[in-house]
Amino acid sequence: MDYKAAFETAVEQVKGEGRYRVFADLKRYRGDFPRAAWTRDDGSQSDVVVWCSNDYVGQGQNPIVTDAMHKAIDEAGSGSGGTRNISGTTHYHVELESELAKLHGKEAALLLTSGFVANEAALATLAKVLPGLIVYSDALNHASMIAGIRNGGAERHVFRHNDLQHLESMLIDAPIDAPKLIAFESVYSMDGDIADLAGTVALAKKYNALTYLDEVHAVGLYGLRGGGVAERDGVLDQIDIIEGTLGKAFGVMGGYIAGDTMLVDTIRSYAAGFIFTTSLPPALTAGALASVRWLTEHNEVRIRHQERAETLKRRFIEVGLPVMPSVSHIVPVLVGDPVHCKLISDMLLHDHNIYVQPINYPTVPRGTERLRFTPTPFHTDAMMDDLVGALDALWSRCNVKRLGGYAA
Ligand SMILES: *Cc1c(COP(=O)(O)O)cnc(C)c1O
Numbered sequence: 072m073d074y075k076a077a078f079e080t081a082v083e084q085v086k087g088e089g090r091y092r093v094f095a096d097l098k099r100y101r102g103d104f105p106r107a108a109w110t111r112d113d114g115s116q117s118d119v120v121v122w123c124s125n126d127y128v129g130q131g132q133n134p135i136v137t138d139a140m141h142k143a144i145d146e147a148g149s150g151s152g153g154t155r156n157i158s159g160t161t162h163y164h165v166e167l168e169s170e171l172a173k174l175h176g177k178e179a180a181l182l183l184t185s186g187f188v189a190n191e192a193a194l195a196t197l198a199k200v201l202p203g204l205i206v207y208s209d210a211l212n213h214a215s216m217i218a219g220i221r222n223g224g225a226e227r228h229v230f231r232h233n234d235l236q237h238l239e240s241m242l243i244d245a246p247i248d249a250p251k252l253i254a255f256e257s258v259y260s261m262d263g264d265i266a267d268l269a270g271t272v273a274l275a276k277k278y279n280a281l282t283y284l285d286e287v288h289a290v291g292l293y294g295l296r297g298g299g300v301a302e303r304d305g306v307l308d309q310i311d312i313i314e315g316t317l318g319k320a321f322g323v324m325g326g327y328i329a330g331d332t333m334l335v336d337t338i339r340s341y342a343a344g345f346i347f348t349t350s351l352p353p354a355l356t357a358g359a360l361a362s363v364r365w366l367t368e369h370n371e372v373r374i375r376h377q378e379r380a381e382t383l384k385r386r387f388i389e390v391g392l393p394v395m396p397s398v399s400h401i402v403p404v405l406v407g408d409p410v411h412c413k414l415i416s417d418m419l420l421h422d423h424n425i426y427v428q429p430i431n432y433p434t435v436p437r438g439t440e441r442l443r444f445t446p447t448p449f450h451t452d453a454m455m456d457d458l459v460g461a462l463d464a465l466w467s468r469c470n471v472k473r474l475g476g477y478a479a
Pocket of ligand 1: 185186187188190213215256260285287288316317318325326
């Protein structure tokens with residue numbers, strides 16, 4: 072076996088499809104978000120404006136958060152020292168879990184090392200402890216949910232994205248007493264659309280199914296306290312399991328689930344992805360705790376965040392750029408071709424000091440390649456002037472399709 076040739080073939084295939092990924096070498100300026108220094112291959116640097124961060128409201132630079140992290144390092148050191156079972160449960164973990172449970176109106180919460188791990192661990196475990204479980208999974212669910220569902224080995228049905236009629240047609244077919252789980256997201260991060268939570272909950276009740284909701288792109292951002300779309304829509308108490316991240320709007324890192332005590336205790340007791348890995352370090356948990364508490368009390372940040380997204384969508388539409396129909400803070404613009412998508416992203420960076428990464432297959436279906444903008448409260452009108460002007464010019468230069476067919 073020529074291993075090297077096999078790896079080369081695999082990478083060449085990705086390159087041939089125009090979706091080979093190159094990471095931009097960035098260093099953020101704390102206090103001047105969303106500005107960052109970008110280092111080119113030749114070592115030279117430029118200042119750029121980042122338009123695609125999932126640090127949605129700039130919590131990664133909030134002094135409340137960074138001070139808490141510094142303090143935790145000074146008080147408790149760097150690592151946690153082990154798994155939660157073996158001396159890795161610090162007071163910070165206990166406090167943060169209690170805060171997260173409160174945020175979602177649940178009895179309990181469990182911290183995991185990332186949102187990916189939380190989804191994988193929780194969903195795989197649910198399938199294992201509920202024999203005969205049938206999982207109903209939205210077609211656009213995140214890779215981490217798919218991984219968990221696959222690893223759990225339960226019977227799996229994929230319903231068309233946000234299509235509750237399709238979901239019901241599948242639920243009807245199953246024995247009423249079979250254990251069922253509906254796995255879905257609130258804000259879908261590539262299109263920016265939002266699921267019908269109340270409608271899904273109603274179906275779950277009718278067919279006696281559990282609901283598992285990934286609120287990764289909504290925690291901290293929706294609802295008066297940032298409890299997510301479930302809070303905004305008044306259904307917090309009707310969703311069985313909420314999964315979130317501390318790495319996006321909360322600006323730190325880590326993942327969690329929240330739910331009833333027995334359910335959380337089950338995941339805690341069975342999930343390999345929780346049990347057999349070193350727990351998050353004190354600095355991250357302390358930073359996340361400070362971030363959650365602060366963002367809970369600052370609804371004006373959420374209002375400004377939504378306003379910035381609305382403004383950017385409007386300004387793109389005014390110049391005929393094909394904004395996809397998002398109802399959230401995510402502003403996707405359709406390019407529809409992986410080579411063009413990468414080219415426009417490269418030109419924005421090299422010629423305009425604007426960074427937005429191309430979104431290509433397999434993150435989105437082929438033919439729907441796009442640029443995905445995430446304006447934060449720190450993106451100014453002047454930054455938007457620069458962005459809209461640059462994009463308008465590049466759209467003409469590359470002859471990419473404008474509005475019509477994709478009107479928002
Ligand atoms: C990013 C993401 C995750 C994973 O969260 P991390 O904390 O980054 O591991 C889970 N679900 C969705 C929908 C995501 O977009």
